[in-house]
Amino acid sequence: GENVEQHPSTLSVQEGDSAVIKCTYSDSASNYFPWYKQELGKRPQLIIDIRSNVGEKKDQRIAVTLNKTAKHFSLHITETQPEDSAVYFCAASIRGNTGKLIFGQGTTLQVKP
């Protein structure tokens, strides 16, 4: 069935460094790839998304890249800050235009001051 693999499961960086989280997906028909941030005890919140007709998208310190041929996409956070510490989830849509998302297992990012 459809699957999204996310790596690493945990990531620790120093404040100011960059962080990169990578995901691969199995469904070649996937065409929508959102990233969610979930702080402890809170709801997931969308931080950035990319659609299959775009290779890269940037929003201030956050960027996402997509390689459809290789079926992988990545989240890049530059100049990390302690408030970036959270669990990050990638997701991929599946065929059928239902909006159904398959989520990765999550990456716990710790930014050390």
Added chain:
Amino acid sequence: GAGVSQSPSNKVTEKGKDVELRCDPISGHTALYWYRQSLGQGLEFLIYFQGNSAPDKSGLPSDRFSAERTGGSVSTLTIQRTQQEDSAVYLCASSPQQYQETQYFGPGTRLLVL
């Protein structure tokens, strides 16, 4: 405006009892999704509604799980004869339509089955 709301925020129940979890989506959102998040895990898709119809129920773990949506708005997820493995956070999300649309999540209901 108001976001997605869920109730109750926490529910403790005994094994074998039935529970009902409620989701109020953002007004005007036609698509509604239920997910389950076990401790330290990702989000597991359960069921999706477009209006009052559920075209995709593929994620429901067993026939003890059911969901309905009325008036194109409020949705209820029912778990019958709860088991300890049902313990998790149940998240609801809504989106304006369905295709390539941002899903806005509620705060979740934390279910503990003793």
